[in-house]
Amino acid sequence: MNITPFPILQSSRLVLRPIEPNDAKALFDYFSKDEVTEFYDLPTFTTIGEATALIENWQERYSKGENIRWAITLKDTPGELMGTCGFHNFAKEHRRAEIGYELNPKYWRQGIMFEALTILLAFGFNELDLHRIEAFIDPENIASRYLLEKSGLNSEGVLHGYFYEKGRFVDAEIYALLRYHYEAGKGQ
Ligand SMILES: CC(C)(COP(=O)(O)OP(=O)(O)OC[C@H]1O[C@@H](n2cnc3c(N)ncnc32)[C@H](O)[C@@H]1OP(=O)(O)O)[C@@H](O)C(=O)NCCC(=O)NCCS
Incomplete structure (x- = not known):
């Protein structure tokens, strides 16, 4: 799904903006911590080059319409990336997409x-x-579970041995929110 121009999104505290090459240091700061990668499909980073490569990978996939990933920043400090979030695995004909996110433990x-x-x-x-x-x-x-549940997504069950990550098969729990549940929830 091609989403151009890249949308900048805001809430009361946050600005979600494009991720730039010079965000590599901020990304490395937290992807070098085991507590962030514990449940993530990436190894704990040991070099800043891995952060640069991740940014390039996100940018390349965005240019092909495969994903969109935002830098999460505070309105007062839009230069400081605190974490990222976005959509990937678009299934356009089914009007479906997956979300992913991570935040600096600070x-x-x-x-x-x-x-x-x-x-x-x-x-x-x-x-x-x-x-x-x-x-x-x-x-x-x-x-992640509490975050998704608070955001209105519901568990649809556990998929056993679904991903091969870091040398082993791991279970995955699938959460989802349907448009009509989202719209019904907004009225509450
Ligand atoms: C998952 C993650 C993004 C949560 O970010 P966060 O900004 O701390 O979450 P929030 O503060 O918005 O919390 C949302 C809800 O989840 C709950 N929650 C968040 N972290 C929690 C924790 N460690 N234990 C229990 N509940 C937790 C909060 O209590 C909150 O509900 P409440 O405000 O009603 O109490 C963060 O822990 C993270 O980056 N983890 C590592 C990366 C990761 O696992 N990414 C997801 C891969 S699927």
Whole structure:
């Protein structure tokens, strides 16, 4: 799905903007921490080159219409990337996409990712006209589970041995939010 020009999104505290090559240091700062990669399909980074490569990979996939990933920043400090979030695995004919996200531990438990996902869900349903937004999590990823449930997504079950990550097969729990549930929830 080609989403051009790259949309800049805002909420009361946040600005979601494109990720730039000079965000590599901020990305490395947290992707070099095991607590961030514990449930992530990436190894803990040991060089800043891995952060640069990840940015290039996101940018290349965006240019092919395969994903869109935003830098999460505070309105007062838009240059400082705190984390990222976005859509990938678009299934255009089914009007479906997957979300992914991570945040620097410095900013955990301040409602930042909840605020970012609120923006993302509104954009996905209202602007991309999606019918279904889904997320795959490690069933042990409690923070991600509560975040998704608070954001209105529901668990649809566990897919056993679904991903091969870091040399082993791991389970994945699938969460989803349907457009009509999203619209019904907005009225509450
Ligand atoms: C998952 C993650 C993005 C959550 O970000 P966050 O900004 O700390 O989440 P929020 O502060 O918006 O929290 C949303 C809800 O989830 C709950 N929550 C968040 N982290 C939690 C934790 N460690 N334990 C229990 N509940 C948690 C919060 O309590 C909150 O609900 P509440 O405000 O009603 O209490 C963050 O922990 C992270 O980056 N983890 C590592 C990367 C990762 O696992 N990404 C997802 C891969 S699927």
